[in-house]
Amino acid sequence: MKALVLNGSKTEKEEVNSVSDYLVDFLRTNNYEVDVMILRDEKIASCLGCFGCWLNTPGQCVIKDAGSDLPRKVIQSDYVFLLTSVTFGMYSSELKKALDRFPCPVLLPFFKRINGEIHHAPRYDKYPSLVAIGVLPNPDEESEQTFATLVGRNGINLHTNAISSIVYSNDKPDLIKEKIVAAFSKVGV
């Protein structure tokens, strides 16, 4: 089984990095093949919204940088982990920069009705499960609810199941590990 870990921390000091370390350790202990991308160290341009991945090179991003390999990495993974500080209820700009680069190439431009709403039709038969782990300094109901809803909606748009979990900066390592395992079990591992 393959897992892609997208570490969206903006600095080395963020708790997101500890979460990433615990997660990768857990995955490798359980014999997953793990690909970790520390996004702040990668050259990834922002999506241009050009539709080139639909019309010029269908299924592939036209920007040539570390982000152009994301659609392949995502589609060839069984699980994609999104690690981020919860930023006003959503992902950090580092994580979002990467996330903006892969949904369009892995989907078709055509519309499809799903649960009464319109979304893009799938390009592939199978998509990886999404697990998003957000870090907050303290409990914050509004941010946590928005984050959970966002991750759930990403799952709908990417035709997969998606689970979110919140870690607090002052959580002890054992509790963080417990939360990782709990999120993992919810997504159907």
Add this chain to the structure above:
Amino acid sequence: MMQKPIHAALLVGSPRGPNSTSNSLGTYLLEKLEQQGVTSEKVYLSQCLGSEEKKDAMLRLVDESDLIIFAFPLYVDSLHSQVIKTLELIAEYEMGKLNLDKKKIVAISNNGFPEAKQNEIALAVCRIFAKQIGFTWAGGLAMGGGGMISGRPLNELGGRVRNQKKALEIAAESLMNGEAIPTEAVSLMAKLGIPGFLYVWMGNRGWKQEAKQRAITKEMYNKPFKA
């Protein structure tokens, strides 16, 4: 009751910049505010984040404005990375300053699906941003069916955007009266000018025609990275 705005900043958050639906919507609101005496400036975030000088100028513009309007497209269920980056930068620049509640935040979100409600998270993020920094949240407007505008000025589009124009006019009037954007404007903004099923049919047909013209009818379904 909020104070009547004096100087408005429009921050256009689409990577398509001047050619975007976000620009069309934000500019229409700005024009309505200008007609009532508000001075304004507009910047495109895709350009601002490209250089330190432009980024600093954008932050100064936000600092000097008492009404900040974000206009952006929905991107993967939320904000484009350049918009969230801008929120992070503004937070860093403004946090802890005095009288932040005098700055009013307005957000206009649009998406290519017919349902306006898909923008709810994007507006919630802007509302949380305003609350966490200490700005005053003056409301958000959301529309689906952005493909009907496709970056053209609203005044060139006739009846199909009558609801959106009316919504933005009501929003401008409310802001000038020191009030937040009312429910009436929110409802009108969300109302598509054509039936949703027709928008979906036209969208799908448009992509098929585009593929045919480019002779990529089959290639469009390529699966280059099949596992």
